[in-house]
Amino acid sequence: MNEEQKIRWGILSTGHIAGRFAEALNLLPDAELVAVGSRDQTTADSFAAEYGVARAYPSYEALAADPDIDVIYIGTPHTFHFDNATLCMRAGKAVLCEKAFTINAPEAEEMVRIAREEKVFLMEAMIPRHVPLMKQVLAWVREGRIGDVRMVKATRCARGDFDPEGRHMNPALGGGSLLDVGVYVISFASMVLGKAPVDAVGMAHLGSLGSDEQGVVLLKYDQGEIANLTFALRTDAVNDAYILGTAGYIKIDETFAVPNRARLVIGKEAVEVLEEPIEHDNALIYEARETIRCLREGLLESPLMPLDESIEIMRCMDTLRKPWGLRYSNDGEQEYGLSSP
Ligand SMILES: NC(=O)c1ccc[n+]([C@@H]2O[C@H](COP(=O)([O-])OP(=O)(O)OC[C@H]3O[C@@H](n4cnc5c(N)ncnc54)[C@H](OP(=O)(O)O)[C@@H]3O)[C@@H](O)[C@H]2O)c1
The missing domain is CATH 3.30.360.10 (Dihydrodipicolinate Reductase; domain 2)
Incomplete structure (x- = not known):
């Protein structure tokens, strides 16, 4: 990727953190916030007006299909990260996905497998790693x-x-x-x-x-x-x-x-x-910068938040919640937990 070119971003969803992320991108000279996608056109339009985004889409599918986007930031609730990230990666987009990476380790494993298959960048958005x-x-x-x-x-x-x-x-x-x-x-x-x-x-x-x-x-x-x-x-x-x-x-x-x-x-x-x-009191700047660095250097994952580590963290959380009887609708029937030492 040419050093002169700005990295072109899309934002998937319009909630609290999506707004903060838009503010972060607008502070970075080598980022261009091209488009936002929402489940609703009116919501997308008002987000676009508030943060100065050129294109506002009424669906996540339309956002993912925009050929002028390099990378999509996902700021939806946890249950949707897997579907949203998969949609974007299958459309050839790099993905920065909010924490928790997924609902469980099987979803995380599959998400990483798809990133590797599609040869696209993927990273869990974990602020502390980048400060x-x-x-x-x-x-x-x-x-x-x-x-x-x-x-x-x-x-x-x-x-x-x-x-x-x-x-x-x-x-x-x-x-x-x-x-x-x-x-x-x-x-x-x-x-x-x-x-x-x-x-x-x-x-x-x-x-x-x-x-x-x-x-x-x-x-x-x-x-x-x-x-x-x-x-x-x-x-x-x-x-x-x-x-x-x-x-x-x-x-x-x-x-x-x-x-x-x-x-x-x-x-x-x-x-x-x-x-x-924290620069501009918005720590999302740092993970956006790391994403841009990785894209410019042709990296498919960041050494600061490796994909296998995101999977291990999900595995650890699966192990912890199992005896609590805490299950999510995405869990299915699969057995899960820590890898064997
Ligand atoms: N890094 C951080 O500091 C930080 C801070 C807060 C949250 N987060 C993470 O960011 C993600 C979103 O958190 P948030 O606080 O921004 O959530 P939020 O304000 O509730 O926004 C979530 C957005 O997701 C979209 N969405 C899609 N399906 C939805 C559904 N069924 N119900 C509700 N919203 C749906 C909506 O956008 P549309 O209506 O436009 O589709 C909604 O605005 C979570 O993964 C959370 O853990 C990170």
Whole structure:
């Protein structure tokens, strides 16, 4: 792809995060937001007017068929990610798909298989992976500044008066805390430790709607490392994270998933502090930039959010929710869970 050419984007859906993503693209000089697709023409038109998008389509199919689009961002509820991403990839489009990647690991495996078959770029939109400060935190870890990592602790809780019909809590839309916010802490542990757990246990509370309102999980890794992770949608918390090593620890301040402050502590002393504001207060910029970089370099996946890792994260969540009796309509009859160590 020519360095001079802008990467041409489509946005599939018009909800909250789709709007934020449109704002992010409009801040990037090498991105062009060409089109939006909605289930409804009026909604597409008003989104297009608000964010200055040239083309507004009344269906996701019409968006996917637009020959002037390189990559499509998917911001629908979790239950639709697989169908939406497949539609776009089969039309030859690269895809940046919101978290959680899919509803379950079998969907994730199939989605990745299709991306590879079609030879198109695919990535799960996982903000923390792309924030510059997080990359510096990982450099501390890789340089052995805290010795061997033995434990990871992270919290991602949010309190909202969520519409029971809406995507946060409605099980029919893949609602619940595990897929919405639990995915951040599980993905964080996976990124820091660089591998999938060999054991995963936890507890969750399923509320009156049948979706999981809160959960605490423990993941164990092959060298005895343990991750202690908390997530919820009906309680707020200090959403920070710790990486604990044999020589010291790292604390990432709230909100660790969109980090702007971290410190490296040896003994009781903070020996280094990182502080860096999020550009334009919109962290979606970073994952959009990484997508553009990958497309320009002809990469079919990003080393910062590898596809096999997205599958492993879905597998881990499948394993965790099975004993909770938490199943989604997309699950079917398949058995699922962690891969054999
Ligand atoms: N990265 C982040 O920081 C972040 C933050 C929030 C959410 N997310 C993720 O982004 C995705 C969307 O979240 P959101 O908060 O933007 O959701 P939302 O505001 O409810 O928007 C979802 C959009 O999906 C489309 N949609 C298609 N089928 C739908 C259905 N049956 N019911 C409802 N909407 C449907 C709708 O667009 P049309 O009407 O135009 O078709 C709708 O506006 C989720 O995967 C979520 O986890 C990520």
